Amino acid sequence: MGIFQEANENIQHYVLDVIYERRSGGFVPLVRALLRALSGLFELAVQIRLRCYKTGILKTKSLGCMIVSIGNITVGGTGKTPAVEVFARALQKEGRKVAVVSRGYRSSSRFTIKRFLKKLFFLLPKEKQVKVVSDGKKIFLNSSLAGDEPYMLAKKLPGVVVVVDKDRIKAGEYAIQEFGVDTIILDDGYQYLPLNPRFDVLLVDTTNPFGNSRLLPSGVLREPLVNLNRADLFLLTKSKPDNDLTELKSTIRQYNYRAEFIECQHRSIELVNITDNSVRELSFLKGKRIALVSGIADPTGFEKAIESFGPQVAAVHRFQDHHRFSEKEIQRILKDGNKKNIAAVVTTEKDAVRFPQLESTKGIPVFFLRVEMALISGENVFQDSISRLCFK
Known part of the structure; x- marks a missing residue:
């Protein structure tokens, strides 16, 4: 990890500790007060922007096809990628020609010295060409160029077009013109108002529905809770069959009385070896000493899921969300694993696409946990939604 990257991660950890009141003393009260003041300004900007779209000061555009936006009102992992998979497969099954359009968070362009110098002096123009991650038949970009989520979706959704551009109107138009799609799924699209x-x-x-109920940067909300009123359907993720969600639903109903609820959970399926794609059953973990590695917004769900299968967790390595792992970092983790006599390293599927190509794993298998989204309740609501989207 480079010096600047390490400093950036340390700052993010510090800010999160301040937000969740895990730190006290020193400059913490001052930092907290500053963050809350900035949250007020951020909320004002968010609401002015929304008002501008509602009144027509800022224009919206129709692409002439069905648009499904899948997003959230908080930062961090709510399970958008598995949800996109579920909707894409269901729409595809009904005969729709589907494209996933993403902004490609932390995707990069190919490095050249010329490009670097232009970026340094703010001379780099906007990307003219939409990035095609997959045409539904072939994957053209790796996770570094495409972004983690678009690359994962391209791998897991054969027959579905995946394109990336910060201008999602341009990306949508490209998908329609070049691939003849009739349905577009906006990945992380709740705040993308132009469409x-x-x-x-x-x-x-x-x-953790709304964190501390404060907006960024003193909380995790991207918009005020009143903006829940735009939703047409709520997916209540990371649910359990015995959960009582009455209070959460009541809170949401204060702002949105019409949208229906679907309760769903992330179900662990199997372990996949990242070097040869061989598969192990989850029972493989029972009683074994393992190390956990993650670079996602909230790793607690992943860690608890693994712990439920009965391993002895000898080491936990947490990195910043969307962290791109280096060979040196992984080898250091494996070296530490040998010292602790671990039998396996386990990471998330999203992290696995950011692992380097490993020449050696020092005799320790490295797996990612494959998960899928399963509906606990509201199957009829989901099917009705898909039928309406397909004009049935």
Whole structure:
């Protein structure tokens, strides 16, 4: 990890500790007060922007096809990628020609010295060409160029076009013109207001729905809770069959009385070896000493899921969200694993696409946990939604 990257991660950890009141003393009260003041300004900007779209000061555009937006109102992992998979497969099954359009968070362009110098002096123009991650038949970009989520979706959704551009109107038009799609799924699209009309699916993490109910940067909300009123459907993620979500649903109903609820959970399926794609059953973990590695917004769900299969967790390595792992970092983790006599390293599927090509794993297998989204309740609501989207 480079010096600047390490400093950036340390700052992010510090700010999160301040937000969640895990730190006290020193400059913490001053930092907290500053963050809350900035949150007020951020909320004002968010609401002015929304008002501008509602009144027509800022224009919206229709692409002439079905648009499904899947997003959230908080930062961090609510399970958008598995939700996109579920909707894409269901729409594809009904005969729709589907494209996933993403902004490609932390995707990069190919490095050249000329490009670097232009970027340094702010001379780099906007990307003219939409990035095609997959045409539904072939994957053209790796995770570094495409972004983690678009690359994962391209691998897991054969027959679905995946394109990336910060201008998602341009990306959508490209997908329609070049690939003849009739349905576009906006990955993380709840805050992307220029495209209308559309069907808004909003994900809410039942384990931490709205954080401390404050907006960025003193909380995790991207918009005020009143903006829950835009959602057409709520996916309550990370639910459990015995969860009582009455209070959460009541809170949401204060702002949105019409959208229906679907409760869903992330179900662990199997372990996949990242070097040869061989598969192990989850029972493989029972009683074994393992190390956990993650670079996601909230790793607690992943860690608890692994712990439920009965391993002895000898080491936990947490990195910043979307961290791109180096060979040196992984080898250091494996070296530490040999000292602790671990039998395996386990990471998330999202992290696995950011692992380097490993020449050697020092005799320790490295697996990622494959998960899928499963509906606990609201199957009829989901099917009705898909039918409406397909004009049935």
